[in-house]
Amino acid sequence: MNPERLGAMVRKEFVQMKRDPATLRLMLAVPVMQLLIFGYAIRTDVRHLPTVVFDQSRTRQSREFVERLTATDNFVVRRQVHSYAEAVDEVDAGHARAAIVLPPDYARSLKRGRTAAVQVLVDASDPTASQNAIAAAQLVGQRLNVAIVGARSGLDPASPPVDVRVRPLYNPALRSAVFIVPGIIGMILSNILIIITALSLVRERETGTLEQLIVTPLAKWEIMVGKIAPYVLVGYVQMTTVLLVGHYVFAVPLRGPLLALYGASFLFIVANLGLGLFISTLGRNQAQVTQVAFLFLLPNVLLSGFMFPREAMPAVARAFGLFLPLTYYLEVIRGIVLRGNGLMQVWPQTLALAGFALAFFLFATRRFSKTLE
Amino acid sequence: MNDGRVVVETRDLVKRFGDLVAVDHVSLSIRAGEIFGILGPNGSGKTTTIRMLCGLMRPTDGVALVAGADVARQPERVKSRIGYMSQSFGLYRDLTVDENLAFYGGVYGLGAGLAPRIEWAKRSMRLAELGGRLSGVLSGGQKQRLALACAMLHAPDVVFLDEPTAGVDPAARRLFWSIIRERSAEGVTMIVTTHYMDEAERFDRLAFLSRGRLVAEGSPAEVRGSFGGTRSLEDIFVALQEQNH
Secondary structure (H helix, E strand, O other): OOHHHHHHHHHHHHHHHHOOHHHHHHHHHHHHHHHHHHHHHOOOOOOOEEEEEEEOOOOHHHHHHHHHHHOOOOEEEEEEOOOHHHHHHHHHOOOOOEEEEEOOOHHHHHHHOOOOOOEEEEOOOOHHHHHHHHHHHHHHHHHHHHHHHHHHHOOOOOOOOOOOOOOOOOOOOOOHHHHHHHHHHHHHHHHHHHHHHHHHHHHHHHHOHHHHHOOOOOOHHHHHHHHHHHHHHHHHHHHHHHHHHHHHHOOOOOOOOHHHHHHHHHHHHHHHHHHHHHHHOOOOOHHHHHHHHHHHHHHHHHHOOOOOOHHHOOHHHHHHHOOOHHHHHHHHHHHHHHHOOOHHHHHHHHHHHHHHHHHHHHHHHHHOOOOOO | OOOOOEEEEEEEEEEEEOOEEEEEEEEEEEEOOOEEEEEOOOOOOHHHHHHHHOOOOOOOEEEEEEOOEEOOOOHHHHHHHEEEEOOOOOOOOOOEHHHHHHHHHHHOOOHHHHHHHHHHHHHHOOOHHHOOOEHHHOOHHHHHHHHHHHHHOOOOOEEEEEOOOOOOOHHHHHHHHHHHHHHHHOOOEEEEEEOOHHHHHHOOEEEEEEOOEEEEEEOHHHHHHHOOOOOOHHHHHHHHHHHHO
């Protein structure tokens, strides 16, 4: 190893980065823009479904039932309809996402102790958007039943036989942003760093500077380290920016030790840069390399657990996710930021990241050739 | 400064790309301090030969020794002893003249010798006032002299120049040749490819390549002689090229 050679390579990359302030600005602005867009747009806690009501009972009891549903914030009554067919039509046409249908004998059945059948139609074509509404409707029904049965049997509704109290930990308000923002940090770092390094090496090939570079005594790994060094810094700046915006705009907590987070992030950043370098050796020009990079980016988003919980994936998809550094990093960053974990709790994932960093870097160095063939 | 020592030697050097034989059993012997020309039409194998001698391509067959090292077996050792100037401008256009020089000086590990060496390079390559200018905005001749400066910072024994004067105006070409002559006088071996026949007389010795084969080697007068002695090198060149079609 020759520190002077390596130093020259690293310095040159920094100067080149400085000479291209437009790209530098983009690299810092894009993560913030993506965070703001995703942070506001991605909401898995869907509420306020537009709802129509077909109330054939038209009694105090039936109105009370509708009020109980709307009080959950999941249903917003848009209007009353006058036939079952009309209710279905409204949902079909997409004007309403839910319809509440109460039978003519609703109040009478309650009074006589018979079962009063209420129908709630929910547009479940998007399962995520509808699951809250479905759960809320079922809960309202149960509560009502408990109240009615309790009243009949003389039970005190204030002290039921079993009282299940769920306490949501780490994200008590169940806000999507709290869960999504740390994930966005991982996704943005991964996607931007892979693309940037993949293009950086192949660009030297295209402009002819690589030919001049590989005729020097620079070792392959020195070229590789020089290529990624400035982007480690870029990665850290991106990560810090997104973390700060997430904390102050989306009130995402920072519970764990930040030093552990920054340490593990170093491994993640190097892993992605190594992957980018590896990808750059798979193509001869920027167009080819961009295509190959995209091959990695979509699985990265879909299979790593950023979008969908990995627990819900079929075995094959879950196995594929094991080969993505992002999968492990998401566990690390969510653990540290949301659950206040230290390195002790996330060391297996951190170790995996170290393995990826080393492996990708070695693969890339091995594939990179100091010849023109 | 031609002391007769052989610094570049090839024996039956061959390069194949699939079915194409780009360099076909070429044997050359180049002595220290010579300005040696490799001439030939496009596609005659000049660039491939030079790339093999620089360790950028692996010979399919044959042997090439450059500054005492075998290019196939010790390409990295060859790389530390030679300078190479590629056909297209291979320096960083977004770096200044000084930054490019400092980068290549660092890459060759010049250490404390870097600053005086950069001064030497700028003076001898007539780049004195241009240190702070971005390489990308230099004129063709200035770019070419900067590339030569970067290739010679580490005081190599042999410098390879692949079509250095292509696309450069006549005044800049003349200046460039006088710089090459100066470096050669200092004892550096300069190996230059060109397809400009009017430059042929500037070489101490030259090799004529056609379709990958060495068809003549020697001083300009000797090469003319081997084709009957009556025709100019340019006529010989055109005749060779027509044989190809």
